[in-house]
């Protein structure tokens with residue numbers, strides 16, 4: 052399989068794609084903007100690096116145009132829970148078979164200085180001038196309430212085997228609704 056498995060010799064959770072014997076030309080990764088969005092450049096499959104908050108509508112269009120593709124959305128918690136939250140809500144209630152991978156680090160990693168909607172109230176990260184003043188959204192509760200039928204959260208970013216397992220199960224899940232996989236960690240490396 053011509054996948055690019057290893058980044059700086061680090062095993063990747065996206066080895067799930069090889070485990071499932073998917074051909075790279077049948078996989079389409081769609082990302083928004085952010086550190087997490089760069090993932091698509093490290094995987095040897097089709098990919099579109101789109102706009103901040105908009106990977107889900109792009110991915111929906113790609114899936115509708117070619118239902119045979121395995122379409123995977125990759126976004127940050129700012130991307131999918133902030134500016135793009137409305138798209139996530141409607142992806143949950145529509146009959147589009149997408150897998151959404153959210154890299155949840157609690158901050159706007161690329162641009163800095165801003166809490167994401169998943170950061171708990173009162174937490175002060177390195178790049179925040181003051182502790183966060185807002186309550187957090189719980190992405191798992193949100194995803195369940197809008198109709199996603201496979202929802203999972205990884206415990207720790209460096210538990211690569213577990214993340215690969217969750218991604219594999221999310222892609223395998225073929226219910227009439229989309230699936231979401233959320234990872235909660237201070238730092239995510241893939």
Ligand SMILES: Cc1ncc(C[n+]2csc(CCOP(=O)(O)OP(=O)(O)O)c2C)c(N)n1
Pocket residue numbers: 084085086087088102103126127128129130131154156158159160161162167
């Ligand atoms: C419409 C729009 N608004 C704002 C930005 C600036 N911007 C780029 S990345 C980013 C935040 C990314 O945070 P997140 O989605 O959590 O991803 P991370 O970098 O933490 O992986 C912002 C605000 C943009 N590119 N486009």
